[in-house]
Amino acid sequence: MNTAGHSDDTGLDLIPFRGVRYVPEQVGRLAAVTSPPYDVVVRPDGLLHLESADPHNIVRLILPQATTPAARNQQAADTLRGWLAEGVLAPDAEPGLYVYEQRDDDILQRGVIGALRLSEAADGVVLPHEGVMPPVVEDRAALMRATSANLEPLLLTYRSDAEGEPKGATAVVERAARREPLLATTTEDGFHHRLWSVTDPAEIAEIQSDLARHQALIADGHHRWATNLRLRAEHPSPSAWDYGLVLLVDTARYPLRVRAIHRYLHRLPVSEALSALGDDFRVQTLKGTLDQALEALGEAAVQGNAFVLAGDGAFHLVDRPSPELLARTIPADRPEAWRTLDATVLHATLLDHVWRIPDAPDHIAYIHDTAATVEKAERDGGTAVLMHPVREEVVRDLARQGVTMPRKSTSFGPKPATGLVLRDLMS
CATH class of the missing domain: 3.90.1530.10 (Conserved hypothetical protein from pyrococcus furiosus pfu- 392566-001, ParB domain)
Known part of the structure; x- marks a missing residue:
């Protein structure tokens, strides 16, 4: 043999x-x-x-x-x-x-x-x-x-x-x-x-x-x-x-x-997360269930970067980031497919620049289950950031270029x- x-x-x-x-x-x-x-x-x-x-x-x-x-x-x-x-x-x-x-x-x-x-x-x-x-x-x-x-x-x-x-x-x-x-x-x-x-x-x-x-x-x-x-x-x-x-x-x-991995921000209440966005993002408070919020997230993600924030009893769709803000906060030396990833915008723009939250376990938890992320935010008073999944072809194309995505970007x-x-x- x-x-x-x-x-x-x-x-x-x-x-x-x-x-x-x-x-x-x-x-x-x-x-x-x-x-x-x-x-x-x-x-x-x-x-x-x-x-x-x-x-x-x-x-x-x-x-x-x-x-x-x-x-x-x-x-x-x-x-x-x-x-x-x-x-x-x-x-x-x-x-x-x-x-x-x-x-x-x-x-x-x-x-x-x-x-x-x-x-x-x-x-x-x-x-x-x-x-x-x-x-x-x-x-x-x-x-x-x-x-x-x-x-x-x-x-x-x-x-x-x-x-x-x-x-x-x-x-x-x-x-x-x-x-x-x-x-x-x-x-x-x-x-x-x-x-x-x-x-x-x-x-x-x-x-x-x-x-x-x-x-x-x-x-x-x-x-x-x-x-x-x-x-x-x-x-x-x-x-x-x-x-x-x-x-x-x-x-x-x-x-x-291919599913998204969501973020739970331990020390950031939803009200503070939303107020820090200013005019740099469009914010819409959604009516309905978690499933309906995820459906709205999917529709918005077709047009560009989008997230749903939860934890205060409501769902808030955050999308249409300011191009000027993205240009200032996202490294320009990477392929466009990387620069336009939701995970890239979340980490480079929102976490690092807008919310100033370090990527450390006492500040951020990575949770696979969507409902569990929302429940934890509502129970503990932090912010759930719900993500839309990335397609496998995007992941594979970036990997072939030797470009790594922000960690916990996907769940296969x-x-x-x-x-x-x-x-x-x-x-």
């Missing part, structure tokens, strides 16, 4: 691995041991909910709880090795790539999970579109050093030729999906998950030769990608650290959802569930 991948550096180099999975006889419902990605778990309520769902929930590895960082990481390492020794987790008998499916009433997503050779952004093979926060990278790196494992995959997208019958990796994915799965479960968010292994050398070669012609966009997992690159640099090559665990989705065949999904398959770097 070709497990070494491809020797050229022109495209994606994906290799099989022996997936580590929960042993069904040793745990309760499989759904009860899975978790969303570590950065989507809402702490502390979400963490406690997952910990209580099952004593072997994967959250005990990805978000261990102890008094110091070193103790947390050691606890995760001890827990992982203990579960392997007890047979709660076990490696599959032979290396393979894994076809993974997520489905609900609105979307069907399928992709391939494998170990991807790590490459720098400058190589143009894997394209990031957001910057990262060094403390988060260091935190994740310390956990991976302790556990010597890839505990959850990144979500990467690529685009095949969608015309005609599926070919290459996509053809293998669709053939696998007609077979009996290794596992099937439904998580409490309503998503149905299925996983298949691909161990046939011909099918693996078919996937590898196809992906070697493509580059990928990081849809979710920028901090995990940066962590993988750091750890690769720390270990002499060749080693298992040369690769990282990824889910690759062909979005020509299976388009992802559905995100892979954590806990269905792990990669142990020690085996």
Whole structure:
């Protein structure tokens, strides 16, 4: 079997691995041991909910709880090795790539999970579109050093030729999906998950030769990608650290959802946020529900930059920024597609210039759920800034130019569930 991948550096180099999975006889419902990605778990309520769902929930590895960082990481390492020794987790008998499916009433997503050779952004093979926060990278790196494992995959997208019958990796994915799965479960968010292994050398070669012609966009997992690159640099090559665990989705065949990530401004009441705008923006107070406010936001976003502010019991549409203000506050040395992003205008113009709010956790929270953002603002007295999502093509085009967007500009999904398959770097 070709497990070494491809020797050229022109495209994606994906290799099989022996997936580590929960042993069904040793745990309760499989759904009860899975978790969303570590950065989507809402702490502390979400963490406690997952910990209580099952004593072997994967959250005990990805978000261990102890008094110091070193103790947390050691606890995760001890827990992982203990579960392997007890047979709660076990490696599959032979290396393979894994076809993974997520489905609900609105979307069907399928992709391939494998170990991807790590490459720098400058190589143009894997394209990031957001910057990262060094403390988060260091935190994740310390956990991976302790556990010597890839505990959850990144979500990467690529685009095949969608015309005609599926070919290459996509053809293998669709053939696998007609077979009996290794596992099937439904998580409490309503998503149905299925996983298949691909161990046939011909099918693996078919996937590898196809992906070697493509580059990928990081849809979710920028901090995990940066962590993988750091750890690769720390270990002499060749080693298992040369690769990282990824889910690759062909979005020509299976388009992802692209949602906005909203901001909650802890220390800025809505009244102060609105008064600071002066005449530099148009402000309209909307009547109706949150859904109606989001519909109005979508219509306004077609014409230009637009936001909805909430937290005082009403919804305020903020749009039509002053061109003179934008010219003064937005860097001119970036492509126009970057300068006109809502996230760029929010950070460079509103946060930095108008409201003078630092991008720090005690000032800004980044929240995926729209209703939760509004509820928090109304409960705590701050301002919810609701955003309109960016199209995937815009993200990809900027990434190809080497231009990173303001962080937390997008939320691609559905995100892979954590806990269905792990990669142990020690085996």
